[in-house]
Amino acid sequence: MASVEDIGIDLGSSNVIIAERGKGVVLSEPAVLAVNHDTRNIISIGTEAYQMWGRQPSGVAMVRPLQKGSIQDFDMLSIMLNYFVMRVVGKHLFNRPRALMSVSATSNEIEKRQLILRMLEAGARRTQLIERPLAAALGAGVPINDVTGRMVVDIGGATTDIAVISSGEIMARSILGTAGDTFTDELIRYVRLKHNLLIGWRTAEDLKSAIGTADIQEQNTLSLPAAGRNLVSGLPRQADITSLECAEAAEEPLHALIEGLHSVIERIPAELANDVFDDGILLTGGGARLRSLREVIQREMQIPVFVAEHPQDCIALGCALVLERPSEYARVLGESRRGR
Ligand SMILES: Nc1ncnc2c1ncn2[C@@H]1O[C@H](COP(=O)(O)OP(=O)(O)OP(=O)(O)O)[C@@H](O)[C@H]1O
Ligand SMILES: [Mg+2]
Structure with missing residues (x-):
């Protein structure tokens, strides 16, 4: 019988992406629900709902449960997460996978705990959380356990997560509302x-x-x-x-992004800053797909800038990688658990 492997989940404000250990991305859908305005009954979720967007009949509301970096509608978020996870693991109730999930940096303890409970209901045996920049870096193929400082910038829909990582830890971080x-x-x-x-x-x-x-x-x-x-x-x-x-x-948001990058580089020790100047800045997230963004940041900052190969999938892929090699990345999980 085919079995589902452990899964990595990027619960983003624009998209939910799920990767299976060893298989890569198995689900990628917009984080949106079409909901009856009066009864709050769900009409559709994900891609199906997104197709209605802007054309929905009156009485149907489009709900994006995560917006501006925070949870706007917890009930809808749980329903959506449950639905997506069930689609991936639903048929394998005797073979419940472990899950590693990356959620918005601004969600609080109670919300995180409830999301984990929802994952349990959806069929995950155990769910752990990971910091977004670490997952993004891993998914882009960055050897995060190195001492070399690496700058990773995940430009999502709602937030831009700027981090400098060294020895498997986040040494400096800034989360911008510009994305x-x-x-x-x-x-x-x-x-x-x-x-x-x-x-x-x-x-x-x-x-x-x-x-x-x-x-x-x-x-x-x-x-x-x-x-x-x-x-x-x-x-x-x-x-x-x-x-x-x-x-x-795009000029103003671009300016805000570049300022955000500068402010993080200014805060890190000279050795790490040197590493960033040598190795460059890595962009991940769907926002990194904006044409010429890489070139413009490189031109303005005079630092090499790269875009990951599948920028939008990096976080989910990074989560799946940690599940694939738990001993290598135990520290990443340990850190994130202690941090919460
Ligand atoms: N080809 C493209 N050109 C420009 N922008 C793009 C392109 N493709 C996707 N995007 C943008 O990427 C953003 C979504 O990226 P992503 O899926 O990484 O966000 P998310 O992870 O759901 O959000 P967040 O991390 O903020 O919670 C959207 O703003 C979308 O418009
Ligand atoms: Mg994201």
Whole structure:
């Protein structure tokens, strides 16, 4: 009988990603639920719900249980987590996997304990938590147990987690509220001010992923029509949005990111800072997929910058790796448990 291996879970504000030990990513879905506004009955979860986003009938609310780095709706978060985990492990109730999960850095003790309980109900035998930067680094292939200082920057939807890691420990860390969602919000604001056009979140996300860029100096300009509502007439209208406009909209969040990186580097001992200057900065998370982000940060900071191969999957993959080699990474788990 096929059995489910231990699982690593990245419970993010935009996406939930689950990786199985030795198999890689087995589930990747948007962290969203479509819910009946009045009864709170769940209509759909994940990809199915995301497809409705912006087109949902009146009376249906789209709920993102994690937002702005904190848990907005604990009940919905538990239902969503339970549903995803059951999908992966549900058919193997006699072979309950262990789980390692990375949750938002700002969730509190009670919330963490309840999430662990939910995992138990969903079929996990035992659930441990891990700090996000450690999982992100491991998933990107960084040998975190080295003494060399490594800077890892996970740019998610709601938060950017900046950390310098050495000897398996987080030596310096800063969590910014500027991340992928900020770029989307700024694009919506920009289009509203410049074109008098109110575009929806989905439209802005699609624009950002298709033509968005961080580089204001980019030579080739791309453009895409975006549909929204004219703020003067109130009627539906389309406007062509260019990649240069996306870059202009991205300027402020980009600036905040670079400042955040500077402030962490300024705080670490000179030896670690030297390591970072030599080895560079590693970007993970979906936000790292913004075109030219790597190049712009490198140009501004004069430090080499790399993007992990599958930036959005790194945390889940890192969790799965720890489960694969528990003795090598016992310290990572020990640290995170003691820290809580
Ligand atoms: N091709 C792309 N270009 C630009 N941004 C992208 C691209 N693909 C994904 N993103 C952005 O990545 C972000 C989501 O990344 P990720 O899945 O790592 O977040 P998360 O882990 O769910 O959030 P968090 O870590 O903050 O809780 C979103 O803001 C999304 O718009
Ligand atoms: Mg994340």
